Amino acid sequence: MPTEGNAFVVGSLVIVDDGVHRQVALLESRDETTGTVRGRLIGAIADGVLDTRTSHAFGEAAVSPVDLDALDLLHAATGAALEVGGDLTPPGGPARLLPHRFNRHTFWCGQSGSGKTYALGVVLEQVIAHTALPVVIFDPNSDFVRLGELNPGATGPSADALRERDIRVLRPNTAGAEPLRARFLDMPIMSKAAVLELDPVADREEFNALLHLRELFEVTDIANILPTLHNSDEPAHQRLALRLENLGLLGWEVWAGLNRAATEVIDERPDATVLDLGGFSTPEQQLVVALSVLDELWNRREERRPLLLVIDEAHNLCSPQLDSPTAVAVRERLIQIAAEGRKFGLWLLLSTQRPSKVHPGIISQCDNLALMKMSSPVDLEGLATYFGYAPTALIARSPWFRQGEALFAGGFVPAPTLVKMNARLTPEGGTDVSVPMR
Template identity: 30%
Template sequence: MNTQHIGYIVGEVNTGSFVFVSDPENYPPKHEYLIIPEVKEREGVGYRKVDVLAQVSRISNYSDILGDRLSINELESIISRYTATTKVYGEAKILGYMNNQKEVVMPRSAAIPGQKVYIAPSEILESFFTKDIRSGIPVGSLITRDEVKVSLDPNGFRRHAAVIAQTGAGKSYLVGLILENLLPLGATTIVLDPNSDYVMMRKKPDGTATGISEDVYIYRPPGLKGRRFTDEEIKGADPYTIDFSKLSANQICDVAGISSRWAVIREAVSDALSQLQGVYGPQQLMDSLERVAMNPATDKRKAKAATNATTYIRRLLNYKIWGSRDIPLEELVRPKRLSVIDLAGLQRNVSEYIVQKTLDDIWGKAISGELRYPVFVVIEEAHNFAPGAGTSQRGGNSLGIIERIASEGRKFGIFLLVVTQRPNKISSNVLSQCNSQIIMRLTNPEDMSAVRRSSEGLSEDLFQDLPGLNKGEAVVVGELTKVPTMIKVRGRESGEGGSDIDLERALDDALEDYKRDKVMQAPEVKKREPKSKW
C-alpha cells in the first residue's frame, strides 16, 4: 500500500477494535485514521479482501525497565546507568469498510495479529466523509487532516438533527454555515431566533452582500428598542406583526400570562371578546372588559373577574407586536428561502406564542397536504421553548407542538434543527427524536449525561473527548455522515450575529467615554471635593 506504515496488530483482535504496536519515533496521534488493507471478509459463500478503516482512540508509552512501583532513588539509578527504551501501543476503533454500493458496513471477520497497519490515505477518507459536491453541505475538514474535507448529507436531516454545545463553543456559527449552504440547494428554512444570532446572514463581515442575500428575509417586530443590531446594520427588515383580532380567547390569555387555572378570569376575557367585531386590538378588549365590570347588571363575581382580567390585558398594550395583518404562511414556505424571525427584545410569553403559532401554522398546512416543499425549522435556545420535565422553564404551549413535530413531522416534510446549550433541560421527547447530532464542547456533567442518553451513535471514546474539544471543533454522529466524525468547522461567508463581544475593546470604549464626559462636565474652576469617608 502506497502510504505510511506505522505498526502491527498485536494481541487479541475483534471486529470492533484492535491493539497495535508502533515505532516510538513514528507513531500516529490520537484521532488519526488508520487502514488495515486486504482483510478477508466473508461474502456469500466465499471471501473478498477489503480495506478496513479505523480511528486511533488511545496511545500509550510503556517501559519494561521503568515500572510504576519504583522509588525516585531507584528510578534515578536506573536512568543514570541505562538508556530506557519505550514501547508505543495504540488502541483503534474499527469504523468499517466501503461496500460496492458505497455504503459503510462493519466487518464480520477480524483482522489477524501481525497484520500491518497504515495511515489511511486521504482519498480513502474522502470517500467516507465527503458527500458529492452537488448536494453535500461543506462544513469543514477532519480534525486531524485539513486536506480531507467533510460535507454533510442533506438526507441526514430527514429524522431531525440537533446542534449541542456550551456557550461560546461556536454552535450558532456552525448553524449559520449550514444554513448558507443549505439555501442554494433549494431549501425552505425558518429560523426562530431569540437572540438575533442570524440577522447578519445577508452581510459579509466587511459589510458587502453575501451570495445568498436576495433569498434571506429578516422579520422583526417594529419599534423595539435596545436591539443588538439596528435595521440599517442588517440591511433592512420586514415588520413582523400579529393581527390581534384573529386570536382566540385562550391565545390572548396565554400571551397575557393568565394561568389556565384561573378559569373565571379566562371566562371574563372570552365574554368581553364576544362583544367585539371587525378589527380590534388590546385597547378595545380592555374597554369591553371595563364595560362589563362597570355594568350594574353584572354580578359581583364576574365584575371582579373582568377587573382582574383588565390588569393582564393592559400589559399587552406595551407589546410591539400587534398589527392589522399576520405574516402569510405562504410567504415563509416558498422554495429557496431563508426566513429569520428575530424574537430578541420580546417578552418570553410573546416569544413562546410566536414559536407556537408559527409551528401550528406549518403543521396545519402539512397535514392538510398543502405543504409543497420540505421545510426546515431551526429552533434556537430550544430548551426554553421545549423544556423537559422537572425544569423550572415554562415553555408555554410551544412544547406540545414541538414534541408533535419531533415525533411525526418527518412524515409530512417538516424537519427540525434543534439548537441548545442545555441538553439536560430540553424535553427528552424532542432530543431523542433527533437522529443526527452535532456536538461541540461540553463540560457540564448533567448536559453530558443527557447527550449520552439521547445519542445512540456516540461511542464512549468520543463521549470522553467532548470536554477537550476546542472552539470550532465538533463530533458528528447519526445520518449526516457515514460514520461518526470529528471535524474542524470551516469559515463561512456571512457575518456572525451570535459572537461574543470583545470585552477588552468594550472596556476601552467605556473608559474613553468616561474621560470625555468628565472633561465636558468639569467646571471652569474645579471645586474642592469633600474627602470620602471611605
C-alpha cells in the first residue's frame, strides 16, 4: 500500500479512506529519498466495528492518523485484553496483548539494564490475573520469587485478581519455603544416564549395567542405591558406585527424599509455579530440576493440559555451546518442545539478554516477539531474519529504547507496537546493586 506524505512515522497505525471504505493500516517502511511509505491493511471499519478479516483494494485515498476510538475497535476485534503499558506511537492510549495467542511460543529479549525482567513480570502478572493458563517459571536469579506478594497500595482489578491466585514458590534452601526438589527415581533412563554422565558407547559397560538395574533405579531412593552397588560382585556395578561417589551426587540437596518433587506440585496446576533455580550450590542441580520437569511434561504431553513454560535467562538452558550431558539433554528437550509442543499445549516464553546464545532451532519456532533495548548489531540482524513479521525499521530503533520500552510484534499483539511498560503490581525479587557512596 503506497501512499505519500511525511507526517507519519514507521510503526504508526493510520486510517485510509477512499470515500467508500475506511480501513486501518500499519505503516511498515519508508523510502527516505522519496518520502513514500508502505504498509499493510489490517481491517475495514463499518457500522462501528473493525473487521480484521476484510480489506479492500483502493487507488487514491486520504490517509489520516488513527484515533483512540479506532484503537479501541482494533483491540475489541482482536481480543486484546491484557493491558501491559502505554502505546508510544500517536495517539497513544493503552497497549494490550491478546491472551489467547500465548498458545504460541514467545521470544523476549533485551540487554542488561533494558528492564527486561521487570517488564516480563508486568506481562506475567496480567497472564496470571486474567487467564486460566497455568504458568511455570524457571527463575535462575530469584527475580520472580515475590510474585505471590503485592506492592503496598496496589489496587484495581488486576491486583484484586492476583490476590486470589494460587502462586507457589519452590526454593532450594530457604526457611519456610516449599523445597525445590527432583526425584531421581522418576527420571527416564536416558536422563538418569545424563545425570551420571554416562555415554552409551564410551561407557558401554556402566551404561549397560544401568539398563539392567532399571528396576532398582526406579524403586530405590538414590541415597540407598550405593550400598546395593557396592555389595554386588559385578565390576560394572562397582564402577557405577564409584561414579556416584566421585560426582558427589549423594550430597546434592536437589533430591526429593521425603519431600515432594517439583513435578508433583506442577501436576496440581496452580496458577503459577516459580522454580527458584538460583539457590543451588552447583549449576548441575539447576539442570537436574529443569530436566526432570521438562521430561515429565513431555512424557505426559498426550494429556494436553495447557501450560506456559517461562525460561528466564534462556541462554543458561538453550545455548548451542552447552556441552555437559545434562545440559545437552535439557536443550534437546526444549528443542523438541519448541518444535512439537504447541499442539500438546506446551508453550514456551524464552527470555534472554543475548539472542545469539540461544539455539536457532528454538528461536525459529517463536511466533511472538518482545524486544527491548538491544545494541548488538549481530543480535539485531538475527532478530530481523527470524521475525519477519516485525518491521525492520522498528527493530532498528531498539538501540535507542529507554529503560522499560519495548517492541511487541507477532500474533499476541494486534499490530507491531512500541510500548512503555506499566509499573509492576508485585515486587521484583532481584534488583541492581547500587554503587557505594562516601
